[in-house]
Amino acid sequence: MAEKKDTQVKKVAIICAKASLEDVYAALVMANGAVMEGMEAKVFFTFFGLDAITKKHMNKLHTATVGNPGMRMPGGLPFPTLLGAIPGVEAGVSSMMRKQMDQLDIPPVDEFLDMITAGGGEIFACKLAVDMFKLKKEDLSDHVIDIITIGEFYAMAGGEGSQIIFT
Amino acid sequence: MAQKTIAGVNLEVTEDGYLEDPTKWNEEIAKEIAKEEGIELTDKHFEVIKFIRENAESGLTIRKVGKSGIVDIKGFYELFPGGPLKISSKIAGIKKPTSCV
Numbered sequence: 001m002a003e004k005k006d007t008q009v010k011k012v013a014i015i016c017a018k019a020s021l022e023d024v025y026a027a028l029v030m031a032n033g034a035v036m037e038g039m040e041a042k043v044f045f046t047f048f049g050l051d052a053i054t055k056k057h058m059n060k061l062h063t064a065t066v067g068n069p070g071m072r073m074p075g076g077l078p079f080p081t082l083l084g085a086i087p088g089v090e091a092g093v094s095s096m097m098r099k100q101m102d103q104l105d106i107p108p109v110d111e112f113l114d115m116i117t118a119g120g121g122e123i124f125a126c127k128l129a130v131d132m133f134k135l136k137k138e139d140l141s142d143h144v145i146d147i148i149t150i151g152e153f154y155a156m157a158g159g160e161g162s163q164i165i166f167t
Numbered sequence: 168m169a170q171k172t173i174a175g176v177n178l179e180v181t182e183d184g185y186l187e188d189p190t191k192w193n194e195e196i197a198k199e200i201a202k203e204e205g206i207e208l209t210d211k212h213f214e215v216i217k218f219i220r221e222n223a224e225s226g227l228t229i230r231k232v233g234k235s236g237i238v239d240i241k242g243f244y245e246l247f248p249g250g251p252l253k254i255s256s257k258i259a260g261i262k263k264p265t266s267c268v
Contacts, residue, residue, distance in 0.1 A: 037253070038250040
């Protein structure tokens, strides 16, 4: 049993800067896990992480089949880098992973954002990155509350028992 | 493990208050646990609790409850504020959920 005298985590501010399936899902699972436990959760998507909240890309995220030492063939053999470079392989592997996740009741990105926001979690986009990728508010998912600067995000990340997490 | 008297019944509960034996559960016990959580149970709560008890063995998730047709996820959070899956499981007299989603 955990010691109760520790200060409990009451709020998490999560920053996601990458677009790979695993980085985005790490952020989403942590955010959803927080609201499930009755904590406050805010997620800030920046740089390539914006893919996770861009309507066009959000449900088609990939995991890297090249340069990913954790990638293995079904059965556990190493995944040859050259195989991962063949067109379509990354898409196939990623779609297989998404299917397996669905079986564990891990939803697609848009539905996951539905769940997080239904629990009171808040989603933000980074202004600098939105400008850099020449995106507009309407390119982003409706879950996004606002496009803000990192300074504004920090301003709402404070308080006793709050933590900032970077994936 | 601890003993606790809930609604006049002496029950074995875990350290964080979940019933050890789901078969000992009844609606009066549910009402009393809910009161400790600050929740006044309505018919809607009981519909959700029924679903949770019936699906306790299948690995419950918030997503499954949201797809039950009884309540959507937002409604589930409103019925059991501050951790719907955990709190509803406690009131429903089943084991503490182990799901991360």
